[in-house]
Amino acid sequence: MKHTWRLGKIFGIDINIDSSWLVIFVLFTWVLAGNYFPRAYPTWTRTLYWVMGLLTSLLVFASVLAHELAHSIVALRQGEKVRSITLFILGGVSQIAEEPKEPLKEFAMAIVGPMSSFIIAFVFFLLSLWLKAVSVPLAASATYLAIINMALGVFNLIPGFPMDGGRVLRSILWKATGNLKKATRIASLAGQGMAFLLVFLGIFEFLRGGLSGLWWILIGWFLHNAAVSGYSEVMIKSVLQGMKAEDLMSKDYETVSGDLSVQDLVDHYILKKKERVFLVSDNGDLKGIVCLEDVKQTPKEKWPHSKVKDIMTPRERLEAVTPDADGNQILASLGAKNIHQVPVMSGDKIEGIICRTDIIRYLQLRSDLGV
Numbered sequence: 478m479k480h481t482w483r484l485g486k487i488f489g490i491d492i493n494i495d496s497s498w499l500v501i502f503v504l505f506t507w508v509l510a511g512n513y514f515p516r517a518y519p520t521w522t523r524t525l526y527w528v529m530g531l532l533t534s535l536l537v538f539a540s541v542l543a544h545e546l547a548h549s550i551v552a553l554r555q556g557e558k559v560r561s562i563t564l565f566i567l568g569g570v571s572q573i574a575e576e577p578k579e580p581l582k583e584f585a586m587a588i589v590g591p592m593s594s595f596i597i598a599f600v601f602f603l604l605s606l607w608l609k610a611v612s613v614p615l616a617a618s619a620t621y622l623a624i625i626n627m628a629l630g631v632f633n634l635i636p637g638f639p640m641d642g643g644r645v646l647r648s649i650l651w652k653a654t655g656n657l658k659k660a661t662r663i664a665s666l667a668g669q670g671m672a673f674l675l676v677f678l679g680i681f682e683f684l685r686g687g688l689s690g691l692w693w694i695l696i697g698w699f700l701h702n703a704a705v706s707g708y709s710e711v712m713i714k715s716v717l718q719g720m721k722a723e724d725l726m727s728k729d730y731e732t733v734s735g736d737l738s739v740q741d742l743v744d745h746y747i748l749k750k751k752e753r754v755f756l757v758s759d760n761g762d763l764k765g766i767v768c769l770e771d772v773k774q775t776p777k778e779k780w781p782h783s784k785v786k787d788i789m790t791p792r793e794r795l796e797a798v799t800p801d802a803d804g805n806q807i808l809a810s811l812g813a814k815n816i817h818q819v820p821v822m823s824g825d826k827i828e829g830i831i832c833r834t835d836i837i838r839y840l841q842l843r844s845d846l847g848v
């Protein structure tokens with residue numbers, strides 16, 4: 478199960494925290510308060526260790542957020558839509574709606590992350606010098622943050638896609654070859670290579686008795702997964718670009734009236750026709766869409782008294798697409814409101830309906846055919 482919490486909005490971007498991030502937050506605080514500070518500063522009180530541990534962890538979090546915001550702000554400036562930033566166990570992810578359209582734009586968008594981490598590291602370094610005369614604990618925290626941000630910048634510069642460094646590499650290869658797919662393949666292979674190197678070094682370090690080797694293995698494993706899934710994501714996106722809504726949609730959808738009771742919908746439509754999705758329409762006007770999920774969310778004892786129009790997703794909440802929309806636009810519509818189907822409409826006329834599963838089936842079919 479994936480759990481994310483929404484913290485708020487900055488520049489219109491949703492800021493989310495993944496539950497896995499809490500693990501790293503607790504771990505950071507614990508290591509700082511229980512080990513790092515007590516070793517370096519044995520004279521502090523126990524409370525001070527924990528206060529500084531917590532404060533420093535929060536600032537690590539703010540630093541990672543600032544790194545991601547730097548990516549997002551450049552993306553916004555380039556006219557891209559940035560939906561959200563999610564912070565998880567090993568950093569953050571900016572949800573940028575589309576892949577960059579030019580090598581130079583991708584270069585700028587990628588390089589700004591590590592650069593901002595280096596700038597933040599430098600600012601904390603200056604702060605630590607100044608704070609030494611003011612407060613030793615605050616200076617210690619600033620020193621630690623300077624090191625962490627430096628490490629964050631260096632780690633992200635690893636030249637393997639989809640790390641920032643890999644994106645920089647891809648943009649350079651893309652500029653040189655003019656071929657995005659080829660550039661992605663090479664940058665992704667570089668990512669997998671770097672991942673194996675990290676795992677290998679990690680094992681070597683661990684066998685020599687260094688526990689930090691486990692970290693290298695974990696990071697290498699993470700990088701390998703990211704390189705493989707990042708590559709297939711780009712490939713899927715390029716396949717999706719070749720799909721048209723009119724080829725994907727089903728035209729033999731059933732229509733029900735909004736005044737139908739939920740009980741009748743279940744008995745006479747869902748169970749009989751074995752369909753999961755129905756258009757709700759009165760006199761040819763689309764009123765909304767009702768699907769199995771809507772029914773399941775309604776308690777059974779309410780089925781006889783509830784009407785379809787009370788549980789459906791109403792027209793104004795639906796993101797319709799035109800028949801010539803491509804696969805990426807369809808997925809964006811599905812993702813924008815987290816719905817399971819989109820109506821395909823030309824003007825006010827309903828042409829068909831596309832479910833998430835239609836897209837998956839199409840991709841499956843293509844991979845079975847090897848095209």
Ligand SMILES: [Zn+2]
Pocket residue numbers: 544545548590591633641
């Ligand atoms: Zn980054």
